[in-house]
Amino acid sequence: MELKKRLTKIAFKIHGWIGLTTGALLLLFGLTGAMLMFRADLDHYFNNDLHMLQPGSTQVPVDSIYRMLVRSHPNLKKIVLHDFPVDRYDSYEFMLYKNQQGITDNYLYFVFVNPYTGKILKEGSYQDIVPSFFRWLYSFHYSLQLGAPGKLIAAIVGLVMLLSLVTGTIVYRKHFWAALRFKAGLNFKNRRTAVSSLHRIIGVWAVVFNFVLFFTGFWMNKDFFRPGAWAIKEPILNQGTPANIDSVISKASAVRGFTPIAVTLPTLPGQDILVRGKMAATSFFLLQGKASDISFSAITGQLKEIRVIDQQSREKRFDWEIYQLHIGAFGGNFVRWLYVVLGLSPGVLALTGALLWLKRKR
Incomplete structure (x- = not known):
């Protein structure tokens, strides 16, 4: 019994300190991730000029556009035709992968091209917020706009939050079954009990989702624990392919x-x-x-x-x-909204946890 109490006490301290030190990042990751769930829809809405073009009688070959990009944008590792036009009013979107010349550089660059004229409609770096807010937001979510160091930070946060889930499970293990059966209601006896019960219920219901979210976030950036992922290579001289x-x-x-x-x-x-x-x-x-x-x-x-x-x-x-x-690229809008709601839960838990910690200190 003494061992269980000691283990719970240690877990409580670790759980609290993790929440206090990572709270701001969790709120940022949650808010940016929620917006990115509807990135394509929002991007189309706010950039209607890129997706409501005047159709022409003929289209410029993709091969010609590709060779134009090879000539006009140097030092590229590869070019990706990211999106074909969805209809005759839409544009091509190309994603250019630049050869990084600094560890904090953003290597992603976007180019929208009119399929009827071959002219560039809009272009810019994922590092700049003005050309495209949602592409800037994408890079911020995955790297905090810090390049390789940012991706390492994201991976570390994922690991740390997995530890937070383990310690939280230890601390609130007695309340899990009650919360899952909707037997653990909110306690409004006073402000502290209300925050505590809210923290516990949200934590229990979101634990599986958050485990998936933090583990996948860590896994996608795990390569940045290796020195090879930080290597800076010499500038590249682009060469087009002979094939059409x-x-x-x-x-x-x-x-x-x-x-x-x-x-x-x-x-x-x-x-x-x-x-x-x-x-x-x-x-x-x-x-x-x-x-x-x-x-x-x-x-x-x-x-x-x-x-x-x-x-x-x-x-x-x-x-x-x-x-x-x-x-969350499965299940349609229901899954996307579920990700939005549950994706904000780590930030809410960090906030309610901080309130509990302040109450306890007082």
């Missing part, structure tokens, strides 16, 4: 059951053209999206390999499942 990009996309679209979603275009010799998308045969909900891919020779444009996500290694499937779990 439109021909490659056409061949990928002809593959039975495959729907192209994005295209990775090389800027260096020896890289393949990669068309990523969805296989109709893939049914598992966490393996949806652009999880499968088809590689093509950048020299001849010939199909080299079809990689269906269901047939990939356990590690690759797990990495994609982790990503899907973290962004």
